Amino acid sequence: MPYLKTSLFVAALAVGLIAPAAVGTTPAATYGTPVIAHADSTFITSGTIGQDCHWALTNDGKTLTLSGKNATLPNGSPNFAVSPIEALIDAEQDPGQQNYSAEFHADQVTKLVLQDPMNTGTDASSLFSGFMRVDKIDGLENLNTTAATTMNSMFDNDQYLTDLDLSHFDTHNVTDMSSMFSDDELLPSLDLSHLNTKQVTNMSYMFDSDFKLTNLTLGANFDTHGVTDMSYMFSSDARLTNVDLSMFDTSSVTNMHRMFYDDSVLATLDLSHFATPAVTDMGEMFNSDPALTSLTLGTGFDTQNVTTMNHMFAGDTVLASLDTSHFVTTSKLTDTSFMFDGDAALTKLDLSHFDTSNVTDMDHMFDGDAALTQLDLGSFDTSNVTDMSNMFAGTTKLSDLNIANFTTAQVAQFGSMFNGAASLTQLDLSKFVTTGVVAVSYMVGGTGMSNMFAGMTALKRLNIANFDSRVFSTAEYLGEDATTDHLFQGDNQLTELTLGPNTQFLLGLNAGYQGDPDTNHSPDLPAITPSTTYTGKWRAVAGGTLTAPAGKTAYSSDDLVKLYSGENRPTAATTYVWEPLVTLGQPVTIHYVDEQGKSIHATRELSGNVGSSYTITPDSLPDYEFVKASQGALKGTYSAKPQQVTLVYHSTATTPSSDTSSSSSSSNNTSSSSTSSSNSSSSNSSSSNTSSNNTSFNNTSSNSTSSNSTSSNSTSSNSTSSNSTSSNSTSSNNATSTSNANATSTSNTTGTSNANSTSSITSSSTPNVTIPVTKKGQTITAVKKLALYRTPNFSQHTRKFYYAQRPRTKRPQFIITGIAQSRAGHKRYLVRDVTPNAKRKGQTGYLTAKSGFTVNTYYQHAPKRVELLSGTNAYREVALKHRVKHFKRGQVLRVKKLVNYHSTTRLVLTNGTYITGNKAQVLAK
Secondary structure (H helix, E strand, O other): OOOOOOHHHHHHHHOOOOOOOOOOOOOOOOOOOOOOOOOOOOOOOEEEEOEOEEEEEOOOOOEEEEEOOOEEOOOOOOOOOOOHHHHHHHHHHOOOOOOHHHOOOHHHOOEEEEOOOEEOOOEOOOOOOOOOOOOOEEOHHHEEOOOOOEOOOOOOOOOOOOOOOOOOOOOOOOOEOOOOOOOOOOOOEEEOOOOOOOOOOEOOOOOOOOOOOOEEEOOOOOOOOOOOEOOOOOOOOOOOOOOOOOOOOOOOOOEOOOOOOOOOOOOEEEEOOOOOOOOOEOOOOOOOOOOOOEEEEOOOOOOOOOOEOOOOOOOOOOOOOOOOOOOOOOOOOOEOOOOOOOOOOOOOOOOOOOOOOOOOEOOOOOOOOOOOOEEEOOOOOOOOOOEOOOOOOOOOOOOEEEOOOOOOOOOOEOOOOOOOOOOOOEOOOOOOOOHHHHOHHHHOOOOEOOOOOOOOOOOOEEEEOOOOOHHHHOOHHHOOOOEOOOOOOOOOOOOEEEEOOOOOOOOOOOOOOOOOOOOOOOOOOOOOOOOOOEEEEEEEOOOOOOOOOOOOOEEOHHHHHHHOOOOOOOOOOEEEEEEEOOOEOOOEEEEEEEOOOOEEEEEEEEOOEOOOEEEEEEOOOOOEEEEEEEEOOOEEEOOOOOEEEEEEEEEOOOOOOHHHHHHHHHHOOOOOOHHHHHHOOOHHHHHHHHOOOOEEEEEOOOOOOOOHHHHHHHHOOOOOOHHHHHHHHHHHHHHHHHHHHHHOOOOOOOOHHHHHHOOOOOOOOOOOOEOOOOOOOOEEEEOOOEEEEOOOOOOOOOEEEEEOOOOHHHOOEEEEEEEEEOOOOOEEEEEEEOOOOOOOOOOEEEEEOEOOOEEEOEOOOOOOEEEEOOOEEEEOOOOOOOEEEEEOOOOEEEEEEEEEEOOEEEEEEOOOOEEEOEOOOEEEO
């Protein structure tokens, strides 16, 4: 890790103007701007630091021996980014900081020896930090730590350290143990049972990134009653499967941010004894614990002062249940973004007691909770929320969602809010208003409403009449993603859509548009495929019904979108439905049998329009009692195929009588179909007509066409005249006429299978938005959820898998190996996955070239400063060879310039060293 030293201090030290101080007061070197250069000088191998502490270095620079009976090691300093031992030896070796090769480098030492009994000063911070190749400190038992009050980073970044015996350490005065053992990547076990921690207030980062730590013994003396900061305490301990914290007193802790973050094999965690009344930050507390199956939070887990819970349980992919009932008071909570993001095994969640009245950010709150089927948020107060983007995205099994009380007046971000919620059939958005999206501060780089309902493949009804999306037609310059793009993409079962007077879709070159003139925009309302049930058009209900819309004009999906893209939009809320295709269906034939299957009555036929419904209500037959329908159903819909319904009756007759059966059949059965009885006009045939109709029919959309003339006359004992035939004929004709008349005005929007059949061929009619600057060999990073496909022609069948939206440091990275086009002319990237340490690294396929899904992986312009998002090395060469120093996560560095190196970029620091320009590792400030 490069460090800085002021030339005045170094010069003074070199000529002896500054004498070593007493114990605990050793002066610390400060830092200036380094200039790395090379000049001839003598390599110094011994000297004195601290108080009477002699150091000796072998000629190869690999063994460092510290000696001097009762000597005092130098104090650490906030100005030191490295060990004070390294800094002060370095100052003696190269006072002018002109000869890099003459300087001492702790990361080259392989053996560190404390030869004589010696002491620490009052500040032992970073004392042995950065001795990366030392696996054991010989003579550590000679070190007296009684005077130490801080041990911050004392053994930090000792990457080869495998053995550390602290049983003799006296820590009764120590108040700061933050980062004490962080980044000790090979340390397998640590016994702290002898440490006295009664005075300690800071344990942040204490065991952070100890990748091989499997056995941690804390003991009864590990007192935490005064600790206020436990952030990152056990973060990124990749081998830690369990940890006993039953002795922890957390009553004074205020910060638990990332306390158990990224513990990749931690399976169980019992915090039932934790008391957290003072905690204000629980952000990312259990984030990215992919093996966590059991998390116990007790009654003392108090959230009354917590303000942030962002990412708190995110990425706990196998956690199936979570009890938050102890979160009794959350009135100070302001941030719940990503709180349950990616909890793919979570099946239920009770948040009815949550107080969200002060929450402003709920983006990605339930994103990717693929096993969640029901979610009741009826008690949520969303009056102050400004961001709901991706809130329910990827909740593929969620079929029951209560958001009826959501108020959205302040919300500026709705993008992808329900994207991929593939099991929801309807949404109650009655209290949604979208006036908040006009807030400029959120529109810049914002999402607006893009993809808000995309991928809701089961959605049938949607009412957005109260939405105001007019701003998107004039505000393109404020944010390229702040649009109504892809609003309905993939919603192939959406058959009922209500739009309002302020609904306006952005289609590109609308009046006032100031964006890329080559950019096309569309809400991607799926085209309706014509079928035997639907015409392929939308029609307004307009005084009709959902099954018989009465609007004057039928619209294709594209035409409907265009209607709502200009200024001449309908002025009232209007409901549009799929226009039904009126087609006479095949008949439903009704059979009457007894329990032995013998026919007891003449068959009947019902007819109606395809998609319209019918209902059969069996009437009583003399000496018979209806039992069941053994074939078909009493309720159904007419279809293009003939249907059979068999009604089974039980005989109630005690003595069979052949003399009366015919008479009974012809004279007593007076219940008749409405068509036959009402339309017969010839008087002599009424008895004959009614004799054959023993079932009452409720035909929803049309009167049944009866075949009375065929069966009733043969059944009747009276031989009627031709009037009977005439009567029947008239009845039949009138029934047919009535049926046809009704068929023109009634139908029923059934036929789910037909709606489903359109999904495989429904596509957007507009080309994709592309990024023209991207080229072969360039590295890109996914910033949104996107899919990798086998071919440039995207479909469900060619899709390999999805990449989920990830935090900045874990986003998928790709190198573009080619540019392709789909059959429809859409631009695609042929890529290879180059994400470091990722399971899918090496995967190849095609990605979308639409803007907003990917960005450059590397900075293209030099920022003035960068914050390190992870531990980062600086190198002497642009190829990142010959490491100079290691920087710790969170440090802010000054940047001199940016240079290109092959398909990447490097940032040149003010001291001339190079670090990566990868946005996953550094953040421009």
